[in-house]
Amino acid sequence: IADLRGLGVRLEEEGPPPGEGPLAGRAIVLTGSLPNLTREQATERVLAAGGRVTSTVSKRTDYVVAGESPGTKLEKAERLRVPVLDEEGLEAALRGELPGLEPEQPELPEPQSDEDVDEGDLPPESASESGD
Numbered sequence: 001i002a003d004l005r006g007l008g009v010r011l012e013e014e015g016p017p018p019g020e021g022p023l024a025g026r027a028i029v030l031t032g033s034l035p036n037l038t039r040e041q042a043t044e045r046v047l048a049a050g051g052r053v054t055s056t057v058s059k060r061t062d063y064v065v066a067g068e069s070p071g072t073k074l075e076k077a078e079r080l081r082v083p084v085l086d087e088e089g090l091e092a093a094l095r096g097e098l099p100g101l102e103p104e105q106p107e108l109p110e111p112q113s114d115e116d117v118d119e120g121d122l123p124p125e126s127a128s129e130s131g132d
Helices: 002-006 039-048 072-080 087-094
Strands: 027-031 052-054 063-066
Touching: 027 039, 027 072, 039 052, 039 087, 063 072, 063 087
Parallel strands: 027 052, 027 063
Antiparallel strands: none
């Protein structure tokens, strides 16, 4: 198996299961030439991270990865306000380090301590409690 891996053979069980990983459910469009990755390598890495690579930019595209000479896909991404990444941004996305990749958590209000409560915020005491 080590010899096969040395030749570039990848086993199905490597990487996260389909639909899992930092790019799970994300649609990525690749355009232009990346400095250090071929299109095939970039596609393979996106798939291994749970994402899918599509060929056209649409409102459902999560990210466009643009290299040198990107062409009209970059223009369309900018027009549709799809986030555009360079190769460094793709690497960050593959590691799960881009904002928006983590599941959204509702922001909870911070609990108030007794020191934060003004006496005017307290309900008036009833006559039976005041001892009058």
